[in-house]
Amino acid sequence: MGATTADNIARKELAEELILLDIKEGFAEGKSIDMMQTAALLGFDTKIKGVTNDYAATADTDVVVITSGIPRKPGMTREELIGTNASIVKGVTENILKYSPNAIIVIVSNPMDTMTYLALKASGVPKNRIIGMGGILDSSRFKFYLSQALNSSPNDLHGVVVGGHGDTTMIPLTRLATLNGLPVSNLLSEDVLNKVAADTMVGGATLTKLIGTSAWYAPGAASAALVESIVRDEKKVFPCCVALDGEYGQKDICLGVPVVLGKTGWEKIVDYKLNAAEQEAFNKSADAVRNMNSVLDTLTL
Ligand SMILES: NC(=O)c1ccc[n+]([C@@H]2O[C@H](COP(=O)([O-])OP(=O)(O)OC[C@H]3O[C@@H](n4cnc5c(N)ncnc54)[C@H](O)[C@@H]3O)[C@@H](O)[C@H]2O)c1
Numbered sequence: 001m002g003a004t005t006a007d008n009i010a011r012k013e014l015a016e017e018l019i020l021l022d023i024k025e026g027f028a029e030g031k032s033i034d035m036m037q038t039a040a041l042l043g044f045d046t047k048i049k050g051v052t053n054d055y056a057a058t059a060d061t062d063v064v065v066i067t068s069g070i071p072r073k074p075g076m077t078r079e080e081l082i083g084t085n086a087s088i089v090k091g092v093t094e095n096i097l098k099y100s101p102n103a104i105i106v107i108v109s110n111p112m113d114t115m116t117y118l119a120l121k122a123s124g125v126p127k128n129r130i131i132g133m134g135g136i137l138d139s140s141r142f143k144f145y146l147s148q149a150l151n152s153s154p155n156d157l158h159g160v161v162v163g164g165h166g167d168t169t170m171i172p173l174t175r176l177a178t179l180n181g182l183p184v185s186n187l188l189s190e191d192v193l194n195k196v197a198a199d200t201m202v203g204g205a206t207l208t209k210l211i212g213t214s215a216w217y218a219p220g221a222a223s224a225a226l227v228e229s230i231v232r233d234e235k236k237v238f239p240c241c242v243a244l245d246g247e248y249g250q251k252d253i254c255l256g257v258p259v260v261l262g263k264t265g266w267e268k269i270v271d272y273k274l275n276a277a278e279q280e281a282f283n284k285s286a287d288a289v290r291n292m293n294s295v296l297d298t299l300t301l
Pocket of ligand 1: 002022027215
């Protein structure tokens with residue numbers, strides 16, 4: 001899905017130059033040439049270059065999206081990837097920062113909440129420059145399932161998923177979802193809303209079962225939307241996994257909450273004032289993610 005992210009970034013011309021880096025010899029080079037051969041068809045002027053593990057070629061990058069690591073296979077949870085992906089994400093983060101010490105880093109690799117926490121701790125860069133991508137994708141999936149239930153356009157819907165980016169840790173905020181300002185809870189029965197929320201939570205797993213590996217179109221578009229708000233300083237509010245220091249009742253953890261995204265990274269956390277049941281679900285989600293974070297201590301990274 002790194003390539004799909006790059007494809008979206010190039011089509012939107014969010015960068016003058018885009019470097020794809022992979023550990024597999026020739027892979028990023030091939031992907032970049034394939035993408036550059038769409039430039040004359042799609043009309044973009046972003047220059048895309050692929051490299052094999054050559055971090056010097058990434059020097060002075062403004063925004064880095066880390067998608068390196070293994071995806072899950074059908075039946076697997078995101079959490080099962082930690083043993084392999086933790087050392088990959090740590091290594092990639094350190095290498096990137098050697099050449100781009102001021103980069104804003106978007107973490108996509110799973111288990112994303114723990115990988116974001118690891119990147120923050122391992123790098124020591126200011127917390128506003130480390131952003132985990134999950135909630136924006138889960139919210140788009142939420143809007144998709146809502147649009148199906150309502151027979152409406154996904155573009156007329158507002159809906160936010162907070163908490164962890166896991167099958168059991170994410171929290172679709174059905175109470176706050178609206179269709180053009182009208183609460184969807186006025187339009188759908190509680191049973192239907194519960195089904196929408198349940199489908200959203202296993203949205204990724206459903207696709208993994210169908211495709212045989214992790215999805216890439218929506219994750220790629222979601223990652224590019226984050227990058228867009230950063231590089232264009234749009235100040236859009238997206239749920240992202242960020243370091244909490246008391247906000248939403250949690251600290252020493254990276255978890256999904258709505259944030260304003262602009263040129264310095266995530267600039268502000270927006271308080272959605274969760275009700276008691278939502279806060280309880282958020283706290284449970286934090287417990288599960290904290291448990292996963294503690295696995296990092298058992299790994300040799
Ligand atoms: N946060 C999200 O919402 C979200 C969504 C989709 C996928 N993901 C995660 O993103 C990751 C990538 O998924 P994918 O479907 O693109 O997998 P993929 O296997 O298609 O691609 C991963 C790439 O990473 C490369 N890689 C491995 N180790 C590397 C290293 N040390 N340095 C550089 N490159 C390295 C591999 O060669 C491979 O090309 C997975 O962990 C997946 O679970 C997260």
